[in-house]
Amino acid sequence: MAGPDLIQQQLSRQFIESQQKLKEAEAAKGAERQKLMGEHMKMMHEAMNKMQTMKPKAGITMQEHEDWINEHQKLMDRVMGQMMEEHHMLMNSGDKHKH
Numbered sequence: 001m002a003g004p005d006l007i008q009q010q011l012s013r014q015f016i017e018s019q020q021k022l023k024e025a026e027a028a029k030g031a032e033r034q035k036l037m038g039e040h041m042k043m044m045h046e047a048m049n050k051m052q053t054m055k056p057k058a059g060i061t062m063q064e065h066e067d068w069i070n071e072h073q074k075l076m077d078r079v080m081g082q083m084m085e086e087h088h089m090l091m092n093s094g095d096k097h098k099h
Contacts, residue, residue: 003067003071004061005056006067007050007054008068008071008072008075010080011050011051012066012075013032014043014046014090015047015075015078015079015082016045017043018043018044018082019039019042019082021036021039021043022036022040022082022085022086022089025037025040025088025089026035033093037086037089040082040086041086043074044079044082044083045088047079048079049064050077051072051076051079052082054072056068056069081097
């Protein structure tokens, strides 16, 4: 079983950083929170762009291809999870302003 390729490993590290940025944003208030949320959004946008252009390398076995696809799916799940967290934070901050 093949492990994640180099780009997948880089993205995995970036998702750890972006998750930390999201946690910092959640703890922050006002302008600082907006700044951190903007940075997180940028990180997610860059990750999505990378993931859309990723392809398994040529000449790999069917098993390596399946492993690559499985790893890619895990990364996509992480992106979606963080984007949903971000969305909930944005929705909750909007609710506070309505009261």
